[in-house]
Amino acid sequence: MAASTFWLPLHPTKWLSSALSLLLVSIMGKPVGLQGVQVTVCSQLGAPSNRGVFQDGDVIIGGLFSLHYIPSAVEQVYTRLPHYEPCCLIHYDFFSSCGLSLELQALKYMYAMAFAVEEVNQNSALLPGIKLGYHILDSCGRYPWALQSALSLVGGDRHNCNLTPVPLLIGGHASTTGVILSRILGPLSVPVISYLASCPCLSDRSNFPNFFRTIPSDIYQARTMAQLAIRLNWTWIGAVLANNDYGQMAIQVFQEEIKGKRVCLEFIETVHRETIVSDARRVALTIQSSTATVILIFCWYTDVQKIFVELAKRNVTGRQFLASEAWSTSDDLLQDITISKVASGVLGVAIRSSTIPGFENYLKKLSPSHYPNDDFLREFWEKEFGCSVVNASHNISTSSHVKKASLPPCSGIESINEVQHFFSDITQLRVAYNVYLAVYAAAHALHSLLSCPSGNIPPQNNLSSCSSPKHIRTVELLQHLNTVNLTTPQGEVLYFQGGDPPAKYDLVNWQNTPKGTLKLVVVGHVDGFDLHLNESAIQWSTGSNQVPDSVCSKSCPPGTWMADRKGEPVCCFDCFPCAEGEISNKTDSLQCEQCPSEFWSNAERIACIPRQLDFLSFNETLGITLTTAAVSGVTVTTAVFVVFLFYRQTPMVRANNSELSFLLLLSLKLCFLCSLVFIGRPSVWSCRFQQAAFGISFVLCVSCLLVKTIVVLAVFRSARPGAETLMKWFGPGQQRGSVCFFTCIQVIICVIWLSLSPPRPQSDLGFQGSKVTLECTMESVVGFSLVLGYIGLLACTCLLLAFLARKLPDNFNEAKLITFSMLIFCAVWVAFVPAYISSPGKYVVAVEVFAILASSYGLLLCIFAPKCFIILLRPEKNTKKHLMAR
Incomplete structure (x- = not known):
């Protein structure tokens, strides 16, 4: 509950001297029990100042409630002693001029204590044979009178000292009161059990060893509100807080909880109780201009009411407020129609509620x-x-x-049955239930203290027991209270961890009613760190069933990653799509993840899918084009072969070494056919066969051309005097032998290469794409280089010889045709090398197939096209006379 900044105010001389007397007694070594200081206290307290309710018993416990509230009418300064209005006296004539209104909520808390005491007395298992009594005083909501009342209870009756001093005090409606009472009564080891003081500072056992409470520390409600923001994906929040320890501590804990969760506070506004009117106006303007739709408020309900009124004046609606327990259950706010439009949908943390069976009948019988x-x-x-x-x-x-x-x-x-307000309403017992638990905690501690162990069973926890109800030592009672672990008649388990109970809260929602007011609906609960929320039962401020958004930037969907904006909070960011091969499969990914090498990102960049197997297929356009070109080459070559075969007796065919021409056409056909082996899915045998077929076919082809060129040179050399014997070395047998010799060298190279380190099919993962290329990898680059190098050597030799024979006198010199064909051949394969190295994926194969087809077509057309032209279209030139003419 909200509490002002903790300070120990200056007090009137009378009760200050009383407090000092108590401290002196304890310091001087008087008995720890209270009887030894009773006389001193009675003599120092002076005239009565409070009214109270008393019920006699064997053991009397004290109760302190703020049944009246004295507003501060005079500003306190430090140049003179503070002035405090007196609390209402028991003398009725003075009470008539007191003018204080009775606080009905506190009155219900008081009767919750009285009811709990009666219930304990009716329980035969708890404090058997001992009647529990109570003495309740009014603190009037002011620290001086709270301390004076506490000292009156601890010291005994203020009038004649006939009443037994209380060994335990239930009270402290605010954290400041709890601090004061605990510090003053601490040296006497008098336990103080508060039902409403929630400051985390009171959990410090070194400073407040005698303080207990039945309300959780405010740390837990701040953590709960942070958990709500994180769970509901509210990342852009405004905060309004009271400028005291309550507000400052709450926002500090809230910020610690959201640290690293990408939740940011757009603004933090503070309000002061003394300047609430102007502060409320300022806060309303901030909320109105804010882009955050969720507003966190840690204030007292009267401050919140002022803020809501200012927002209503400006017609600021649609804001989702997160309420602390200081105002989340305020009936004054719920019943205020002027702010209902602004406050609709409030989601808040509240002191957990519970039922107290029989309490309603108890209230109704009061008279x-x-x-x-x-x-x-x-x-x-x-x-x-x-x-x-x-x-x-x-x-x-x-x-x-x-x-x-x-x-x-x-x-x-x-009868109270006629009263229609929250005094008689027992549907939401929150603070009253805390008072109820405090009484049971005190009763169980007294039961443990006053119970004698049976037989020879030693006392547990090394605590002395079997004390007399009339001689209770508060230090022993304090020890027993530290070990309390009880279950109430409602099944509630209560124990103290350093004076604090288990953290339990209700989550409440403010929902509209037909009358225009708001009603409180429980939509979840918190047990320790476990948050249970029924989102479907919540009525949001927007009027929709959907959780409202409150973000600086929209969430980055899967497939994108968050990039922080420079100079702005981490909640403000931009979303960028993942690159190819990377994915993000969750919302608000900080970075994209690289897919494994065998996988690739899908189009949405949200999943890695297996990369498609890619190779030069007969079904694709490129494969069909190359296949068509190869088949066309085979067809044309066959057609030329048929023409040469049909006209084999003509001078044109016979003059150009018909045997080598037929062998050349056969090798060209093999060159065209070997290109088809490169197309299709690579396999072990296709990878081995394609390179061998390519190397041998081209060596056979180039060998024929080389021998043809040598024959041309030999023929013209033999025409010179003295060179008749030269043709003996280049007869038909020698020509066939030469072609076979040159080809066998390539066959040997291929056999050695394929035996030692043959090409094999392998998936190429180096190319980053959605497809993985299946290709024949060269395990031995040396072998492939020797195959190409040998072909190049023969081609260069043939080109050189043909170039030398190009100007030999003849009407049809075949050396010219060979020269042009070898120029094209060499140009194609020289260009092949860089294209082969730089081509990605399956295009490597396409480049090689293209080079094979281009060079084959070059040889076929350059050598045989002119001959077929003369044979078919210029038969008059296909004569020996014409060919021999110079």
């Missing part, structure tokens, strides 16, 4: 006739029913004489 000494009940009665309650023993009412004359006497048939 001044049954409790004639209950001043607070009489005051409540007169206010609610507008009648004067006469105290039979004093024959006067609690009101002034003037007021008494104006109010009719009560008939005695009035």
Whole structure:
């Protein structure tokens, strides 16, 4: 609960001297029990200042509730002693001028304590044979009177000291009160059990060893609100907080919880109780201009009301407020129609509620006739029913004489059943249930202290036991309270961890009603660090069932990654798509992940899929084109072969070495056919055969041309005198032998290469793409280089010889045709090398096939096209006379 900054105020001399007397007694070594200091306290407290409710018993526990509230009318300064209005006195004439209104919520808390004490007394298993009593005083919501009342309870009766001092105190409506009471009563080891002080500072056992509470520390509610923001994906939030320890601590814990979760605070606004009007106006303007739609508020409910009023004036709606427990269950806010439009959909953390069976009937049976000494009940009665309650023993009412004359006497048939407000409403028992738990914690500690072990069973936890109800040592009671572990009649388990109970909260939602007001609906709960939220039951501020967005930047969908904006909070970012081969399969990925080598990213970049197997196929356009070119080459070569075969007796065919021409046409056909081996899915045998077929076919082809060129040179050399014997070395047998010799060398190279390190099919993962290329890899680059090198050597030799024979006198010199064909051949294969090295994937194979077809077509057309032209279209030139003409 919200508490002001913790300070120990200056107090009037009387009760300050009382406090010092108590401290002196404890320091000087007086007994730890309270009887030894009773006289001193009674003599120092002076005149009575509070009214109270008392029920006798074997053991009396104290209760301190803020039943009246004294507003601060005078600004306190440090140049003189502070002035405090007195709390309402028991003298009725003074009470008439007190002018304080009774706090009905605190009144319900008081009766929750009285009911719990009665329930404990009816429980035969708890404190058997011992009647529990209580002494309850009013602190009037001010620290000086809270301390004075506490000292009165601890020291005994203020009037005549006939009452037994209380060994335990239930009270402290605020954290500041808890700090003061714990520090003053700590040297006496008097336990203080608070039902509403939630400051985390009170968890420090070294400073507050005698402090306990039945409300969780504010640390847990700040953590819960951070968990809500993270769970609901609210990454851009505004914060409004009270400028005190409550607000500052809460926002500090909240920021620690969201650290590293990419949740940011767009703004943090603070409000002061003294300047709430201007602060509320400033906060409303900030919220109105903010891009954050979720606003976190750690303030007291009166401050929140001022802020909501300012927002209503500006018609600022659609903001989703996150409420702390200080105002999440405020009935004043829920019933305020002027702010209902602004406050609709509030989601908040609340003190957990529980039922107290029998408490409703207890409240309904309350009546001044049954409790004639209950001043607070009489005051409540007169206010609610507008009648004067006469105290039979004093024959006067609690009101002034003037007021008494104006109010009719009560008939005695009035009943709380007629009251329609939250005093009689037991559907949401929160703080009252904390009071109820505090009584049970005190009862179980007393039960443990006053119980004697049976037989020879040693006391547990090294704690002394079997104390007398009249001689309770507070230090021993404090030890037993530290070890309390109980289960209430409602099944609630309570124990203290360093004075704190287990963290339990309700999650509440403010929903619209037909009357225009708001109602409180429980939509979840928190147990420790476990958050349970029923999102479908929430009515959001937007009126929709969808969780509202509150982000600086929209979430990056899968397939993209977040790039922070320079100079802006981490919640503000841009989204960029993942590169090829990378994926992000979740929202708001900080980076993309590289796919494994056998996989590739899909089109959406959200999943890695197996890379498609890619090779030069007969079914694709490129494969069909190359296949068509190869088949066409085979067809043309066959056609030329047929023409040469049909006209084999003509001078044109016979003059150009018909045997070598037929062998050349056969080798060209093999060159065209070997290109088809490169197309299709590579296999072990296709990889080996394609390179061998390519190398041998081209060597056979070039060998024929080389021999042809040598024959041409030999023929013209033999025509010279003295060179007749030269043709003997280049006869038909020698020509066939030469071609076979040159070809066998290539066959030997291929056999050795394929035996030692043959090409084999392998997936090429080096090319980054959605496809993985299946190709024949060269295990031995040396072998492939020797095959190409040998072909190049023969081609260069043939080109050189043909170039030398190009100008030999003849009407049809075949050396010219060989020269042109070898120029084309060499040009193609020289260009092949860089193209082969730089081509990616299956295009490597396409480049090689293209080189084979281009060079084959070059040889075929350059050598045989002119001859076929003469044979078919110029037969008159196909004569010996024409060929021999110079």
